[in-house]
Amino acid sequence: EPEVTQTPSHQVTQMGQEVILRCVPISNHLYFYWYRQILGQKVEFLVSFYNNEISEKSEIFDDQFSVERPDGSNFTLKIRSTKLEDSAMYFCASRGSDRDFFDSPLHFGNGTRLTVT
């Protein structure tokens, strides 16, 4: 079964550094998302992306965050200057085509654990 893949599985970075988290969504999917989960807390929506632009973003997704689909397969989340509180598990997700959007559940990757020191 096709799946969403994320790399790396674990990233350690120093405060103030830039990080790029990478995702390869399911190949025929058109809607892409980033969520995050701070340890022991809820999974929170960050941003949704469709047709090469952001559809919706949460309050968490401030100017330090950006997303990009640099080619036909990758979907990246960049954090420009990481803070300690950015430490979390970041999940990428994708969902279906235009035709089956309303019958298309969200499929998540296994996540990237980001540790900011």
Next chain:
Amino acid sequence: GEDVEQSLFLSVREGDSSVINCTYTDSSSTYLYWYKQEPGAGLQLLTYIFSNMDMKQDQRLTVLLNKKDKHLSLRIADTQTGDSAIYFCAETYTDKLIFGTGTRLQVFP
């Protein structure tokens, strides 16, 4: 705002049924989901139900939806030790999912 509530813990004996409950606030949710998360792992989609359905069964899993009370439940029949995990309920709101806090299911022999 939108909110999804779950109890935090559930402990069951192996072989018994588990019932995990969830309440949500957005009556316009089109889909409601159950995800499973094992320690250190990602979010595995278990099942989902469309809002015009009352029940959905998938092998050992039964989802019940009470739209009037905005209550969703997940029943796991013949619970096994491998079912030990955190179970998240999620509702759709516009284009995104709103997750509950998760219920930690512990299965003991």
